[in-house]
Amino acid sequence: MLSQILALAIFVLMLVFIFWGKYPRHLVTLAASGGMLVVVFLLSMGSPEAVWKALSIDSMFHTQFWFAHGGVTEFNVGINWSTILFLLGMMVMVEEMSEAGFFDWICLRLAKALRFRPMPLMLSFMVLSALLSMFVDSITVILFLVVATVRLAHFLKFDPVPLIIGEIFAANLGGAATMSGDPPNIILGTSLGLSFWDFIRNNGTICFWGFLVVLLYFYFCFRKKLGDGIQTTSPELLDLDPADAIPNHNRFTVSVTIFLVVLFLIATHTNTGLTMPTVGVLAIVVTLLTTKYPVSLLKRVDWETIGFIVGLFVTVSGLEQTGILDSLAQCLYDISGGDPTVMVIVLIWFTAIASAFIDNIPMATIMVPVLLSLSSMGIDLHTVTWCVSKGTDIGGIATPIGASANVAGVLAAGREGHPIGWKRYCKYTVPAALMVLIxxxxxxxxxx
Structure with missing residues (x-):
C-alpha cells in the first residue's frame, strides 16, 4: 500500500509540474523517473529487480526485438526501446530532410501554384499538414509550416493565426491516421504488436472522414476573415522559384530517397520481419553515413522529447508494478459493466478529456498496460486500442497543451509575433475536436 501511495504521489506531482510549465518537461519526467526508481522500487519495495524491469535494457538483446514474425515486438514493462529507437530514427531522417530544403521547397511550390490566395492557402496547407504528418513527426511539420505561413502573411497582409490553428489541427489528425505519424500511436503500436496497415485500416478510415468534416468547419469559420480567395499578388512574389529553397540538390535527392525507402520498410515490416526499432536504426545509420554534417545533425535532434518519453516510461512503470494501473483497468471495467459498447464510449471520452490537459503522450503510455489488463478480462484488445488512439490523438488537439505539436505551433507563432491565447485557440479547436470524437x-x- 505504501508503494502505491508513493508511486501515485510521484506521478501526480509530475503532472502538476508539467501542467505548470515553469520547468522543461523532459527534466520533470526524468526527475520523476529517478524518484520512482529510488523511492518506490529500492527504498519502499526493496526490489532491484523492479528497477531492472523498468529500465528494460535486456529487451534489446533478444532476437525478436530486431527481427520478428509480423515485424512486431512484445510489450515490456518499463522503457519501450522500440518506441524510442523508431522515433529517434524518424527524427534524424526528418532533420536531414529539413536541412536539405524539402519542406521549404514543397511549401513554396504549393503556395505559388495557388497564386498565394489566403483561403486556398489555408485549406491546402491543412491538407499538406495532414499528409506530411502521416509519415513525418508532426512537430517538425508544424514548425516549418508556421514560419512559412507567417512569412506569406506578412507579404500578403492577412492574419496568419487562422491558418496556424488549422494547420495544427490537421497535423494532429493526419498523424492520428498512421502508426508512424504521432507519438501516442508509435507507443501503442510498438507496445501492442500492431502493424502500419492495422492503423491505416482503422484509424485511417476514421481520420479521412473526420478530416473532411474539419475542412468544411474551418472553411466556414474563416471564410469571411480570409476573404473569398481573390488576392492581388505582386509579380515579384509570383516570380519566386521553389527550386531556390534547395541549397544542395544532391543532398535534397539523397534525403528524399532515404525517406521513401524508410516509408517502404515501414509499410512492409510485417512481410519482411523487420521490426520498427530495426527500421529506426537503419534510418539513423544511413542518414548519418550519407550526410556531410552528422554531428551537427545529431545536435538538432529533439533530444528533449526523447528524454521526456523515457522519463514517462519509467514513471508509468511504477504505476504498473505497484498495481495501480490494474486497479484503473478494473475501475473502467466496472463502470462499463463489461459491455463492449459502453467500454468504447467510456474509453474514448476518458482518454480525450484527460489528454486535453495532461498531454496525450503520457496518456497513451499509461493506457498500454491498462489495455492489456482489460484484454485479460475478456475485452477485445484491438477495439479498445482504437478507442484510446482516437481519444488521446483527438482530445489532445483541443487545447494548446494537449499535444506536443500544439505546444510547438503556439510557441512558434508567438516567436513570430502572432501570439495565440487559450481563448482564441479553444474557440475553434474544441468544437472541431468534439465533432471528430463523436x-x-x-x-x-x-x-x-
Whole structure:
C-alpha cells in the first residue's frame, strides 16, 4: 500500500509540474523517473529487480526485438526501446530532410501554384499538414509550416493565426491516421504488436472522414476573415522559384530517397520481419553515413522529447508494478459493466478529456498496460486500442497543451509575433475536436 501511495504521489506531482510549465518537461519526467526508481522500487519495495524491469535494457538483446514474425515486438514493462529507437530514427531522417530544403521547397511550390490566395492557402496547407504528418513527426511539420505561413502573411497582409490553428489541427489528425505519424500511436503500436496497415485500416478510415468534416468547419469559420480567395499578388512574389529553397540538390535527392525507402520498410515490416526499432536504426545509420554534417545533425535532434518519453516510461512503470494501473483497468471495467459498447464510449471520452490537459503522450503510455489488463478480462484488445488512439490523438488537439505539436505551433507563432491565447485557440479547436470524437465513436462502434 505504501508503494502505491508513493508511486501515485510521484506521478501526480509530475503532472502538476508539467501542467505548470515553469520547468522543461523532459527534466520533470526524468526527475520523476529517478524518484520512482529510488523511492518506490529500492527504498519502499526493496526490489532491484523492479528497477531492472523498468529500465528494460535486456529487451534489446533478444532476437525478436530486431527481427520478428509480423515485424512486431512484445510489450515490456518499463522503457519501450522500440518506441524510442523508431522515433529517434524518424527524427534524424526528418532533420536531414529539413536541412536539405524539402519542406521549404514543397511549401513554396504549393503556395505559388495557388497564386498565394489566403483561403486556398489555408485549406491546402491543412491538407499538406495532414499528409506530411502521416509519415513525418508532426512537430517538425508544424514548425516549418508556421514560419512559412507567417512569412506569406506578412507579404500578403492577412492574419496568419487562422491558418496556424488549422494547420495544427490537421497535423494532429493526419498523424492520428498512421502508426508512424504521432507519438501516442508509435507507443501503442510498438507496445501492442500492431502493424502500419492495422492503423491505416482503422484509424485511417476514421481520420479521412473526420478530416473532411474539419475542412468544411474551418472553411466556414474563416471564410469571411480570409476573404473569398481573390488576392492581388505582386509579380515579384509570383516570380519566386521553389527550386531556390534547395541549397544542395544532391543532398535534397539523397534525403528524399532515404525517406521513401524508410516509408517502404515501414509499410512492409510485417512481410519482411523487420521490426520498427530495426527500421529506426537503419534510418539513423544511413542518414548519418550519407550526410556531410552528422554531428551537427545529431545536435538538432529533439533530444528533449526523447528524454521526456523515457522519463514517462519509467514513471508509468511504477504505476504498473505497484498495481495501480490494474486497479484503473478494473475501475473502467466496472463502470462499463463489461459491455463492449459502453467500454468504447467510456474509453474514448476518458482518454480525450484527460489528454486535453495532461498531454496525450503520457496518456497513451499509461493506457498500454491498462489495455492489456482489460484484454485479460475478456475485452477485445484491438477495439479498445482504437478507442484510446482516437481519444488521446483527438482530445489532445483541443487545447494548446494537449499535444506536443500544439505546444510547438503556439510557441512558434508567438516567436513570430502572432501570439495565440487559450481563448482564441479553444474557440475553434474544441468544437472541431468534439465533432471528430463523436464521429470516431460512431465509426468504431459500427466497424467493431
Amino acid at each position: 464521429l470516431s465513436m460512431v465509426l468504431i462502434l459500427t466497424m467493431h
